[in-house]
Amino acid sequence: MASPAPISAPAPAPTGGSDGPRARLAVPVLAYCGTLMAVMQTVVVPLLPDLPRLTGASPGAVSWMVTAPLLSGAVLTPVLGRAGDMYGKRRVLLLSFALMALGSAVCALTSEVGLLIAARTLQGAAFSVVPLSISILRDELPPERRGSAIALMSSTVGVGASLGLPAAAMVVQYANWHVMFWVTAVLGASGVALIRWAVPESPVRRPGRFDLTGALGLSAGLICLLLAVSQGGQWGWGSALVLCLFLGAVVALGLWWRQQLRTPEPLVDLRLVSRPRVGLAHVAALLTGFAFYANSLVTAQLVQAPEASGYGLGLSIVQTGLCLLPGGICMLIFSPLSARISAARGPRVTLALGTVVIAAGYAVRIADSRALWMIVVGAAVVAIGTTLAYSALPALILCAVPAHQTASANGVNVLMRTIGQAASSAVVAAVLVHHTGLVGGAPVPTLHGYLLAFGTAGVVALLASAVALTIPGGSEPETARPADGGTRAVGDGVMEGA
Template identity: 75%
Template sequence: MDQPVPISQPPGARAGAARARDRATVPVLAFGGILMAVMQTVVVPLLPDLPRLTGASAGTVSWTVTATLLSGAVLTPVLGRAGDMYGKRRVLIGALALMTAGSVMCALSSDISVLITARALQGAAASVVPVSISILRDELPPERRGSAVALMSSTVGIGAALGLPLAALVVQYADWHTMFWLTAVLGALGVLLAWWAIKESPVREPGRFDVLGACGLAAGLMCLLLGVSQGGQWGWGSPRILGLFLAAVAVFALWWWHQLRAERPLVDLRLVSRPRVGLSHVAALLTGFAFYANTLVTAQLVQAPEATGYGLGLSIVATGLCLLPGGITMLLFSPLSARISAARGPRITLALGAAVIACGYAVRIADSRDLWMIIAGATVVATGTTLAYSALPTLILRAVPAGQTASANGVNVLMRTIGQAISSAAIAAVLVHHSSPVGGVPVPTLHGYLLAFAMAGAVALVACAAALAIPGGAAPDDPRPADGTPRGARERAMEGA
């Protein structure tokens, strides 16, 4: 009996499929970045109602945000280093899968302990952006890389601006579990698209993974960020908070000593000590501080009751729509950021972005009563954030060897996260200190909001100065041959021939 002859795909069809996957690389990676930001934002509209829905206290419910912050801060540099060593595509898909699993857990349960655990799993998605930027460096030719990296960096703000109104609409008109089912479906789609479109980067940094360094970094960051995030609730002078800060100092001192002596450290501190890298990380921390105040304060300001004399009493849905123009602006301005970086260099783009952020806060100080001025000021801050966030990874890519791009960008994202955590604590302290009772409930005064804007604007100016202090220089080794073809592209083309 004759055996059926397998039908092989013609070479032209295989080549066409390969080209389609190559064209989809940037959109798929950007989709993953937007998903990550959406996942971090969707729980915000739920926070006022979660105590009633779960039977937990308000302090316990706040851990649905804190757990994501802590796990993201810890896992971002760790997964970045793992991507450099074991494969960036593998780490990217794993992070998206953990994020999706967290959504499924949230959709299936109303138990607060399960929700906190699930949100901690979702924190792994914070590594999506730095790992994706590293993939773009390895796979794209130089003429496409700048705009792609700028878009990837902007996905953080785009996703946040989209996630808040989306979550608010679902929470207002449907069961709150529906929101997590929706994000689970989107996450599963992201995993499938990444599996189909993203090729494994051939650029690797061989060696043994620094387990002790990873544990030390995790312990130090947990002590630091837990102290910063809970200081307002536990009391900044309480023994628990002081003990956490002292433990963070001790752990980081030992970790630093170990990293300098490790053969293959988790974070190359000698590389970080170079001004081009170190000042980029400082600028990331300051920019993260300045950026986060915009979203945090705007949301509270427009929802303040009209009895305050300045509040607009907007719903959470309307609040999200107020932030939406900023997200659209970030999408539109990311190509401009790439062109400025190509023409003037990324440090000029970063300095310009920080200066624009400061101008945005000047607008907020000038008028925070009229809705259109509030939206205009928030959009100007978002524009500056686009320029700054798009320039930061380009600075890192130009300053570190190809084999360390994911881990170095992971540290840069970590510095942004720390800046955001410090911003949240500082803004909360200012607003609590400048509050007055309205209907028997303490509400921040307009003066407190203006002080918060002034503080964020001042930090943005310091970030501008740090950016201008970054020395220039040529990019280190590029993972592509002289003809500009990504390493591994020839091998893939030969496989498809």
């Protein structure tokens, strides 16, 4: 039996932040950093068709410039979240953003595909920016400002992705491709400086020993799982390599789960995760991530399809990015509405409503995916629903966990979204591959395949809504019971007995 966790002093109460001029800039600075993180994710997309020629590498090799940050981000987000709870959220936020800027600088200096992939792996650390920032906002802002700030922070993921694609496409079209990475390196360095200047360090900590064994076990399991999911279509779902990766993920994550339950200071508090208010929020995050990602993924391919297909518009990558831009603007506009709904009805209602709106957006796409204006409207409706849902998810976590565990809990929630996005990419690719026709002698997905992908994402969105409605209500944080059934402090002065 694991030894009882030591009784620690209650974590300091949230300070409500400073009223100084710099402290008032903390919210826009963090929103800027979240937007830039999302831009970093998308800037290589316009480059992918030309990267084999520019680097002398195979298409399969350059595709790792997209896969590598997803893998490292999935691994590092919960790890850096836990480190933020222990050592200081601002300190870890600075580290993750500095790694992103360094990765951009390396990409700007080289055309060697191995170094490019390694640099993009470094950039994956920036995935932790949003959960760390949300945790800082919880600790520093008064309750009346907290909801709108967290909603804005959550919307930066979609806003940055919508801005990054057309901006990067224009840079690639009119300048040397290295310029794009110089721009993101400079913006990243400015983000580091702004964080140091305007963002205060949170006083809420959970000191203890970092669970290195747990971090390694989770990393091994997630790498096996996400490699199998993201590369299964290319390597073959029935291939020995993919099957071994899935088996390795099951074994590694099973051993990790057992180790987490036995260690006194785990990387992820699984007893807290197993509570319905926390666990169901993570399930909803996975389903919402799946439903959201199909929007940009499928829309970009559909509008670029040749006109000879009978449905495609033959748009350039710049025009494609501009089609997605209204959705990003809608996310920015509707983020305050999410905070108001959550304040009036609770975040689970906001989440349920948001995922229903996502499904409605896909219904619009199924109704008409030939007219450009209908495509833009449908994509914007999905974006609005995503804003409502993504803004509600961190609010659910903040209501359900102690203050000293917000960064790690939000990190796990972001991880679940990432797994959902990876699964969405794999499912959409499988659907489109199995529904293709020849256009000019080249295989092109059929309109039926695109509509089936939209329908699948819509059904998953409705499942996410159903899960959201089953999340128990309440505003008091969940507390975790020690392995020995005793009593210990779990944060904010809350005690739980046997």
